Amino acid sequence: MSDAGQLIAGRYRLDGRIGQGAMGVVWRARDERLDRVVAVKQLGYDPAIGQAAGDQASQRALREARLTARLRHPHAITVHDVVEHDGEPYLVMEYLPSRSLADLLLDRETLPADDVARIGLQVSSALATAHAEGIVHRDVTPANVLLADSGVAKIADFGISRATGEGTVTGGGFIAGTPAYLSPEVANGREAGFPADVFSLGSTLYRALEGTPPFGTDDNPIALLLRVAREDVIPPRHEGPLAEVLTRLLQRDPDARPSMAEVRQLFEAVTENRPLPPPRPRGHLGTRLLKVHRPRWRLVLVAAAGAVLLALGVVIGTILVPDGGTSVAAPVSSAPPPAPTTTADLGCAASYEVTNSWPGGYQVQVTVRNDRTDDLSGWSVRWTLPDGHHITGLWNGTYTVDGSTVTVDNAGWNATLDAGASTTFGFIALTGNGTGADRPQLTCRTV
Known part of the structure; x- marks a missing residue:
């Protein structure tokens, strides 16, 4: 752990701590080369996820920081530099004396509609530029919207906090802090894309206006x-254009949902007391936006794949479905899976990975791969469940249990x-003791 007064990477002199989280x-700090004040984020790890996972998360964060450092916008916190010092990763960012919207709402509970609209205009402007890139x-979330005394609002941590598990993974392995601001498709296990940012911005501003997130709160x-994932937003009590x-x-x-560029136009209309533009026809501009930016989006998704899996693996793992139920769909991947743990080559291979564990339970992801030279139209995976273990939820498939034999179709x-x-498919299993660390032998068959 670094100390005040320490010189990082021969350039950044640490002054005092201004924040601390799981990341x-x-x-x-002071940049002695350019004689300016900066914020230096020392990427550590949360003991709850372990040193190895924390190290991997930090490296993913560094890769993503390098990707997002190209973003320059007056309402986005700028990443100036990405460095390593004594083997530890550091992000060097713009320093903004500010409070987060989350901190402000602890004191005031709600904000006036005019203030919410001004914050929305500034943040959506930055996010629209990010989406264009x-x-x-x-x-x-409110924690990542920073508010200066001058009224300037800036969005911080483009993917960094999600990549490192900040405010995401608790000691029990469950989501904490950000679930109330997730979009329904992300809560259902799908990839977070441009529309998810739109929904989360709406959730953040809804919280500031209404005093509670759009799906309420729950311990x-x-x-x-x-x-x-399943219910509708609580209608706002306020009326009017906002x-x-x-x-x-x-x-x-x-x-x-509107694109983020359209969101910016909507907030411009609200702040300037103009009539709102009419909603666009469904699927028109949103489809065009994805086509225009598809190559860059794919680049971002490839660079951030590990970060997304770290965060969404926990999200998916906490969404239980009734025994024997079929889960919400997730994308089929052509990426190479982990080393197979199948016992025989029966046209497909399956690998088993414990992605999370806690006393009395664990979460597993199983990857199924087509080993044939032609397409397959169905598959089934079977293994023996250890004594005392009980599957309580499964997604991306259906399952049956016969004695100790589990079959997932x-x-x-x-x-x-x-x-x-x-x-892939995944499940949650409960057990009286242990954490499910042992990997069973799987049999994968085509059907």
């Missing part, structure tokens, strides 16, 4: 995630796999 410590924030993160804008941002269907959407392609 590490944030310092105010192919950058998805993935963690738009049980699993119950809250289920509510986000409430109408938030309603458009908080559409359950991602294709029905494909869901309808992921039955067909091209040659060499793969898909």
